[in-house]
Amino acid sequence: MVPPLALDIDGTLTTPTGRIDPRVFELLPAWDAPVVFATGKAFPYPVALANFLGREETVIAENGGVAYVGGETTVVGDPDAAWAVVEAFRERGGAVGWGDGDTVNRWRETEVAVSPDADEALLREVAATVEDVEVVDTGYAFHVKSTGVSKGRALERVAEALDLDPAAFVAVGDSENDASTFRVAGESYAVANADAVAREAADEVVAEEFMDGTVSVLAELRERVE
Incomplete structure (x- = not known):
């Protein structure tokens, strides 16, 4: 088999x-x-x-x-923590980058995906201030998610x-x-x-x-x- x-x-x-x-x-x-x-x-x-x-x-x-x-x-995971990172990222001038419709995140339940064209250094800097949240680079997006996922x-x-x-x-x-x-x-x-x-x-x-x-x-x- x-x-x-x-x-x-x-x-x-x-x-x-x-x-x-x-x-x-x-x-x-x-x-x-x-x-x-x-x-x-x-x-x-x-x-x-x-x-x-x-x-x-x-x-x-x-x-x-x-x-x-x-x-x-x-x-599993904490979407509120992921969104908190993204909102702080936006407040500091960062952009999620998918356009007005943002179908990339529309149906997400546990994380937020940020465009690979976004300011990676700033995103990681903001994420480092929130406990149990990390940024994973898949080559197609930066995924802001819970560390245990x-x-x-x-x-x-x-x-x-x-x-x-x-x-x-x-x-x-x-x-x-x-x-x-x-x-x-x-x-x-x-x-x-x-x-x-x-x-x-x-x-x-x-x-x-x-x-x-x-x-x-x-x-x-x-x-x-x-």
């Missing part, structure tokens, strides 16, 4: 231009084991992806702030709900927010475009970037059981 998967989305299941790679729709619907989509995006995004793939809605969103499995939602901890909860050992999972990702998943999963891969934190935490860094790297991992996993 192929192993269960914990897959990041942005930078891992996408093209270099940020689009979902069409091979996702060829490879993942037929994967004969649980697939957990673990992302920094808000909850609706991985749920929608799971639906379009015809898979169970088994997802981790907001860097572990929201986990959904078996029809039950777990929400991580994809890895959420994967442990999801695995328990699925009656699986977290070590049974193979994780693939590209960013520092995937490092905690890599430490929990039994086997982990960083795609070639991964940042330094993810590369250091992974068991292996594959030669290919973005979805090309993920495809190579899935192919190797299938070869093991054939």
